[in-house]
Amino acid sequence: MSFTELVNIPAGINPNVSSAKQATMLSLLGNPRQSYDQECREVTDIRLASLITFRTVGRLRVRGLEPAVDSLERVLADIESDEPDIYAVMGHAGMLCARNVRGSNTSISNHSWGTAIDLTLEGVLDRRGDGRVQIGLTRIAPIFNAHGWYWGAGFRTEDAMHFECSDELIRQWHGEGLLDGLAPATVPDPVLSLGDRGPEVLELQRKLNEAGAQLVEDGIFGRGTHAAVMAFQARNGLSADGVVGPMTREALGL
Incomplete structure (x- = not known):
């Protein structure tokens, strides 16, 4: 074999x-x-x-x-x-x-x-x-x-x-302290942002399209997805930073 x-x-x-x-x-x-x-x-x-x-x-x-x-x-x-x-x-x-x-x-x-x-x-x-x-x-x-x-x-x-x-x-x-000298003292909340890829990004794109965006659902957080996130945030009274954190996730139903 x-x-x-x-x-x-x-x-x-x-x-x-x-x-x-x-x-x-x-x-x-x-x-x-x-x-x-x-x-x-x-x-x-x-x-x-x-x-x-x-x-x-x-x-x-x-x-x-x-x-x-x-x-x-x-x-x-x-x-x-x-x-x-x-x-x-x-x-x-x-x-x-x-x-x-x-x-x-x-x-x-x-x-x-x-x-x-x-x-x-x-x-x-x-x-x-x-x-x-x-x-x-x-x-x-x-x-x-x-x-x-x-x-x-x-x-x-x-x-x-x-x-x-x-x-x-x-x-x-x-x-575990294996990144001492590289990392900050606190760990940032998990977010999706420009440059990410994978199933989570694909689901984000699906939700954005349901909300009126016209994205290619390719699972890549490129500039088009970034712009769509910012537009969604602006329409929903969120900080339009293009980063999908807890508040944006909740608003999208992620």
Whole structure:
């Protein structure tokens, strides 16, 4: 059996984890650099760079944020124990890569903080956006989820090769003091803002369209969604900052 055989995306993926929000990443980890494009760039923020590590974990040689690499090491140990045949054919196409999300000029990829990894099986990357996923990835995704990682098959544009530390895990690191020197003393409320993507953004766009917006429901919080949020806030007596916090969520019925 080939672990790269393609199957449909399973139901019920990513239980209890959500993709890391851009506001969470920027507020708790800082801004890796001041400008981004589609090319991989180096981290220029000195504080963040001090937490970047380059080492071997399991069968992979990776460069990423130290708490993420520590967590990945535990994930790989469980995969080696529970799915040894898949573990034996695992590789990766990168972890740290400061750039925008593919095709976006507003969304910073979580690779920019070294908290995401693109995996290969049998030397093959799962093709992004075809709605099909390698069967081997479906078997290791629950292990990643159990350690607080989000599987990119859950994005509107399926990205099954991609695993990233969830919003919940980033916040957990803050609570455990693993981000000392980077993070503020208090954790900001979860919000949706410019640059976010995923199922929560898709639901936001649906609610905005129900309220009269005419957005493409693509699950990406781009400038059109930002403008629609501001217009909704203004119509409903809310601060028109384009950020979806508790009051805007309540007004939208999210």
